[in-house]
Amino acid sequence: MSRILGVLGGMGPAATVAFLARVQALTPAQGDADHIRVVMDMNPQVPDRNTRPGDAEAELGRMAERLKAAGAEVLAMPCNTAHAQKPGIVAAGLPFIDMIAETTAAVKATGATAVGILATPGGEALYVAALIEAGLTPVVLAGEDRAGFMACVYGVKRGDVGVENRAAMARLAAALAASGAGAVIAGCTEVPLLIAQVDVPVPLVDSAEVLAAACVRACKE
């Protein structure tokens, strides 16, 4: 049994391509035909999720409808922040694999009780609520580190995945661990374009990897 995966992408574009590569890497395949069919709308022009949330939700809803018309049977969106606009997406009537919920479950499974969050302000708010609901304690970036995180993310969106940007993101993850986090969520799909588990002193739960694995389960089982 195989389902067609619909991807609401482009937020950002590089993270979306990395997500597609992860879905493929996690799919057991001996040839093309074993892979999941993916219909995607990579739309880098979705209105800003922070400054125009209503417009963003309406646009994501239209994207979901068009993916459904194009054959999608399950929807996923490799952007944590835009999950605040989830109601617009689920209105299309397809199952939606919730990246925040899947990642929260994965970090709970590490056994950590205090969990650091690397995310945009909007994504952080979603994870804080989800972690508390799951009985876990959120640990968030403080002071100048909040602006530093966004500088790293916008660097990736400009194409900067260089050594300095990587080091800056690693330092932010270390700061969360130093603040008591027993695990850290890479809760923005740009994060894994800069750091991996080897760069972080506690378990790193990568939301893009978690979502890709959930998509493979949903579409191949």
Next chain:
Amino acid sequence: MSRILGVLGGMGPAATVAFLARVQALTPAQGDADHIRVVMDMNPQVPDRNTRPGDAEAELGRMAERLKAAGAEVLAMPCNTAHAQKPGIVAAGLPFIDMIAETTAAVKATGATAVGILATPGGEALYVAALIEAGLTPVVLAGEDRAGFMACVYGVKRGDVGVENRAAMARLAAALAASGAGAVIAGCTEVPLLIAQVDVPVPLVDSAEVLAAACVRACKE
């Protein structure tokens, strides 16, 4: 001015993801919104283009129609072999960026007169015709090298991009140069997943790179 690019993908999946990454790399961008919107149908279950060409053409036609309905304004397909089914795609009525034609023009611009072809039998036939039409002399793989080429390609489709598979593809490119080719076309989108210009003693014209550049021109200008 920006147009929405429709991608008929999945032949194969890894080559499609690499193609999307190339389009992004070739797009001048300071942030997400500068990137091209891409609607894609990555369909790894398109019927075999060699054994079921009629079924493949019908399916590619349906994919083109659905991409058009999803908003695509220009179509491209990062699979050389499937260009034999181009009539089914253009029937949808959108401009189609022809990878064979673009690559033939690019190899002619190198100044080479004898041109080696690394492609499947179906893709090779398309390039032989296009090169002759352009006044160039095709140089094709001979004897066991033809089966060797397909073994390399199916290796990539199984996920094998290891050192032995890379060396085998480099040897095939060198054989074409030794047979008199003044340039070599990487005329199958799996080829650049194994070798790059540095591995080939004459200019290597990568059809995926050529198509990605043509897509950026068509959608951003």
